[in-house]
Amino acid sequence: MKKLINHPDNVIKEQLEGMQAAHADLIKVNFEPYYITRAGGPVKGKVALISGGGSGHEPMHGGFVGHGMLHAACPGEVFTSPTPDQMHEAAKAANGGAGVLNIVKNYTGDVMNFEMAAELAIAEGIQVQNIVIDDDVAVKDSLYTAGRRGVGATVLIEKICGAASEEGYDLKAVSELCRTLNQNARSMGMALTSCITPANGSPSFEIGDDEMEIGIGIHGEPGIQREKIKSVDEITEMMTVGILEDGAYSRKLKEWDHDKGEWVEVEYVDQPFKKGDNVIAFVNSMGGTPVSELYGVYRKMAQVTDKFGIKIVRNLIGPYITSLEMQGCSITLMKVDDKMVKLWDAPVYTPGLKWGM
Amino acid sequence: MLTKEQVITWLTLCHEVLEENKTWLTQLDTAIGDADHGNNMNRGFKKVYAQLDAIKDKDIGAIFKATAMTLISTVGGASGPLYGTFFLQAGNKLAGKEELTDNDVAIMLRAGLDGVVMRGKAQAGDKTMVDVLIPVTESVEQDINAGTPLAEALAKAVEVAEQGVKDTIPLVAKKGRASYLGERSRGHQDPGATSSRLIIEALFNASR
Structure with missing residues (x-):
């Protein structure tokens, strides 16, 4: 193995220290537990967008924290989901009073950890929704597998939903947009x-x-x-x-029902292009x-x-x-429709994606 | 009966056996998963072991709950929530206990298994850890009900667990990352079932 590292155990920590040093104007890294928030703190009155996943996918997700995109990101070990305590701390740090949307890539570990994190936040009275991204058409069915994986669409969705949050969409509206974009995307x-x-x-x-x-x-x-x-x-x-040529894709996804106060499985069908x-x-x-x-x-x-x-x-x-x-x-x-394109064009200023300002 | 010292011994043995088998578990996970199971389990139980001194005087339910929170916050992946939920549900059922009767051990396994199934939604035959935990729990429940001494019941549970692991080899995975391989997952032993077998074996060794 040839890698630009010191010790394998320190890769994540040193990467985060480097990010903090490089982008102190944009992000703030918390080290115990690991999470990244915007340098300016929570954005009052705006829905906080949080994502996370294993490390090794950079610039996703930490590099997408900043104006017009994410409010917080939780890095796990390399290719390993982060843990609920990280996500919960990130939710508390990023919540600006308008609730939290967790954007979750469909991997067994990520989904379970974000569910536990949502339960912790809900228990503390924070409004939360988890939307699962599953756009990978290489996985044909959801009946005999863990379902389609969340891949490239995640980046586009984080950008567009980030712009929607800046525009003042409430949690329900951002969640709905996120869901629709996921159903519109294939990778x-x-x-x-x-x-x-x-x-x-x-x-x-x-x-x-x-x-x-x-x-x-x-x-x-x-x-x-x-x-x-x-x-x-x-x-x-x-x-x-x-x-x-990918046909209609049907699967059930778990979402939090705010009225019932429990997880419900909702069936969604993606229509072909x-x-x-x-x-x-x-x-x-x-x-x-x-x-x-x-x-x-x-x-x-x-x-x-x-x-x-x-x-x-x-x-x-x-x-x-x-x-x-x-x-x-x-x-x-x-x-995408015209409204989504407008949100795509809206200013974004993060370590990994910058335009319009 | 399982004394509190034996419970502590179990968790200590879990740490030892997962450390010893770290590379092997990761190799199994390389074949059909994402090559991190051994590292993740080892990281989690190393932390559990490190805090045992601080929690060893609490009741057994509280010891299991502390173990659960440590696993949930350090293991990551799917194994963190799953093994964490196992110990969390077991801890809930055994709140306040200073020692475990033979029947309590059966109750612990059932509560843990139910928690894992609730969280992960896996069924028997999906090529996961429940392919070990289901037959083990059923075997221990039957034996304890029939009055078999605990150590004997757990000795049999180890055999049942080993068989459960072997039985995962021809299965096609339907849950977790291995499920993306479809037919290509056939012919490989499931890493999660294997770590469950190691944990059951540690329980047997602690009970002797």
């Missing part, structure tokens, strides 16, 4: 190489020089299938068509793939969406939701 990822977590020191999976892994998540876990490597055009076409849809297109690097190759992916993806009659109205290209040093990419398409 697919692939890997050329594995990645190495500092604690393990060896690759998460073995892969040959001439092979690629299709349908990966973001934790170095193997994907849905292994194939011989192909050209970027062939790979991009397969992924984009996979997203555009159709001709004439406007989308935000997001081509993401898994960490090791250079931006030059991402443009190669974008080139072909735009040709395919054009052929399907789908119009790309905004795009994002770069490493935003990564898997350490893994080579590979993901594509996310999210259907």
Whole structure:
């Protein structure tokens, strides 16, 4: 293993110390337990957006704390969900009196930990909702699996919902927007190489020089299938068509029912893309793939969406939701209306995403 | 009967056995998960062990609850809430106890199992830790009801647990990260079932 680290045990702490030193104007890092809030403290009267997950996906989520995006982020160990005590402390620190929306990627650990955190906050009288993001079309069904994973859509949703919070949406309205955006988004990822977590020191999976892994998540876990490597055009076409031809997807998600005071399972059905849809297109690097190759992916993806009659109205290209040093990419398409585009264009000022101010 | 000292011994043995098997558990998790189970469990029980001195004079329910909170706040992943909930529910049922009767041990296992199922929604055959905890709990309940001495019941529970682990090998995972592999999860032993087996074995060793 070759890594720019001191000791594997100190990677998270030192990374956070570095973030604090670099971005003291934007964020404040709390070390016991770990969470990141905006430097200016809670934003009074605005819904606090909180996300979190394992580390190793930088800049997500800590790099998205700041004006127009998240109010707090909870980093776990590398590829391991953070814990309820972190999330609870973050909720208390970020709550500006208008409640807390937890944006949760659909992984078993993340979902369970955020549920326990929500229960703790509710017990203290903080209004909370958890919205689960599950956009990964590589997972076909929810009946025999833990359901679709939360991947690229998370970045787009955190940006748009962050803008909605700045505009003064209340908890119910931000939750509804978050839910809709999730249902409008689909993603697919692939890997050329594995990645190495500092604690393990060896690759998460073995892969040959001439092979690629299709349908990966973001934790170095193997994907849905292994194939011989192909050209970027062939790979991009397969992924984009996979997203555009994905049918209706139904699953039940747990949400907090504020009237009943308990968790309820709600069934949601995502509708497929159709001709004439406007989308935000997001081509993401898994960490090791250079931006030059991402443009190669974008080139072909735009040709395919054009052929399907789908119009790309905004795009994002770069490493935003990564898997350490893994080579590979993901594509996310999210259907948007004019209001969502306006929220996308609204100013954002975070360590990882900045425009408009 | 399980004395409070034996309960402390159990938690100590959990720490030792998870430390010893850290690399193996992570290897099992590398095959079908995300390669962190051994590290996470070891981090959690190391912290549990470190606080035992401070809580050893509390009642057994309180010891389990403190253990639960430590696991929930240090393990992370899915295992933190699941094992945390196991000890939290067991602690709730055994509040105020200074020692555990044979029947209390059965009650502890049942409460813990119910908590895990409530939190994780796994069923038998989903290739998870409940594939060990269900048969173990049923076996211990039956034996204790029939008047079998605790150590003997737990010795059998270890065999049942080992069988439960083996039985996960041909299963296709339906919960957790392994479920994304579908058919590719077949032929691998479940890491969560394996750590549950280690914890049950530690319980047996503490009861002797």
